[in-house]
Amino acid sequence: MRNSNTRRLFLRSIAAASAVGAAGVGIGSGQSDDGTDADSEGAESLVATVAVAPEGDLAFEPDSVEIPLGGRVEWEFEDDGHNVSTYDVASDAVSIPAGAEPFASYAEDDEDEDLEPDDLDHDAVIEEGETFAHTFTVAGEYAYVCTRHEPEMAGTVTVHPCVDETVAVAPDGDLTFDPETLEVGLGDTVEWEFEDDGHNVSTYDVASDAVSIPDGAEPFASYNEYDVDPEDLDHDAVLEEGETFAQTFTVAGEYEYVCTRHEPEMAGTVEVSDEPDAEVIAGPDGAWRFEPETVRVTAGDVVRWEFDSAGHNATSHPGAADETSNPEGADWFATYEGDDHFSVVEEGTTFDHRFVVPGTYEYVCTPHLPTMAGEVVVEPCPTDDEDSDST
Ligand SMILES: [Cu+2]
Incomplete structure (x- = not known):
């Protein structure tokens, strides 16, 4: 179950984010699927x-x-x-x-x-x-x-990373982030490009009184380290000119961040909307189909299923049906947890999944096979000619 912990955390975040303005919320589950064919594209x-x-x-x-x-x-x-x-x-x-x-x-x-x-x-x-x-x-x-x-x-x-938006850090040596306020979609990745030495990006409230993040989001910083408590991080650590820091936003809301060395001048905001990259209507007007049947997205994109009628599910679980498949090494996705592949969701439910591994995902609504099936085609993110080292 590679990466399953990370994935579950992510899905919980996505589910919380989707609760706003949605009649119901789908909770997914998943694990690695190493047994299926890889998509050879890319x-x-x-x-x-x-x-x-x-x-x-x-x-x-x-x-x-x-x-x-x-x-x-x-x-x-x-x-x-x-x-x-x-x-x-x-x-x-x-x-x-x-x-x-x-x-x-x-x-x-x-x-x-x-x-x-x-x-x-x-x-x-x-x-x-x-x-x-x-x-x-x-x-x-x-x-x-x-x-x-x-x-x-x-x-x-x-x-x-698959970068959706960039922010310049200290352009021309000014103590600013440009743009100061950035609006992005759910699941988008922002890359900060450091154009001068001696700065950082932080949302840790142990480092600054000026930062804030939405409920359910995790704080982040350009000096983040794996498995280190916030109090034990070096909140004065800076990046050098030419370095970059990328962060993916999986919880909607407003993020106020600072450079801990140059606040309050150096502060910025990222506003993350609840908008996914693609939407699929499941059971439109009670019909046994997914609309559209095929969605094409880029690695890192979020797809949202909106269940327009009752009695359906959506699953690419390898055990759910012969028709399901996932790219090699990719997580499968499902609107239910566990192995009860006939679990269905209520009308009005929304279910979000962020697709990271490129390839073709064939999924089904198990109660309405063979008519109700769909696919998600995930393209690799465009390659960047410039060297972009993530930290
Ligand atoms: Cu169905």
């Missing part, structure tokens, strides 16, 4: 291959790779006795972005993933000829090691 840029211990060398080759959001890295083990790990209980040299989940080549079985990090066997290795793959659903920098051969055996994966 597969070349989406997948990076890393050789583990080529010719017996204690190295990852290449030792750094870059992929877009929703992309996958495949580690091909060319010798015995190695692993891939991002668990900080196993190594001091690893790091992952705030909001991401640690992963390792020895924590891929469901039963392993239910274990606490301390209870995993961090010395477990993979044999020559085997492959380990991980799909990245949170943008940022990942530093990983082979726990048996660090510090020699270490590598990085950079996952580029």
Whole structure:
């Protein structure tokens, strides 16, 4: 169940956001689906291959790779006795972005993933000829090691965000954010581009009295670190000119942020609307169909289902029907939790899902098969020619 914790948190946030102005709220559930066919579209840029211990060398080759959001890295083990790990209980040299989940080549079985990090066997290795793959659903920098051969055996994966809007930080050296107020849609990603040294972006109220975030949202900062309590973060930490910071907004509402070094002059606002990127009407006028049947979105986009009549559901769960399918490494989605695939929702319910892994998702309303089915086609986000390093 890779990334399932992150996903559930996200869905809870989305559900809370959707409650405003909606007659009902759908709560989704999901988990990784590794058993279905990948969509080959854009597969070349989406997948990076890393050789583990080529010719017996204690190295990852290449030792750094870059992929877009929703992309996958495949580690091909060319010798015995190695692993891939991002668990900080196993190594001091690893790091992952705030909001991401640690992963390792020895924590891929469901039963392993239910274990606490301390209870995993961090010395477990993979044999020559085997492959380990991980799909990245949170943008940022990942530093990983082979726990048996660090510090020699270490590598990085950079996952580029899908940026919807940008904000200039200290343009021309001015103590401002430009634009000062930005309006974005639900699930959108904002990237702050630092045009001068010595600034940051923060919504932590332990750092400033001037910040605020909506109920149900998590505070964020350009100096965020994985699994560090707000009090223990360095709220004076700054980025350098040329660096960027990206944040995805999954809870609607108003976010007031500051540069902790230059407030109150340096302050800005992001207004996140409740607007999804695409909408699907389920059961329009009682008809057994999804309208439109096919929606096309970009990685990182939010699709909202509005149930116009009672007795329907929407699910891409691999166990729900033969007709369902999800891209390799992608989370499936469903309007219900658990395995009761005939659970239906009430009229007026809305259900949101943010699609991160590109490919084609075939979903159904199980009570009304075979007529009631639809698909979501997720395109990779456009590649940026410029180097955009996320922090
Ligand atoms: Cu139906």
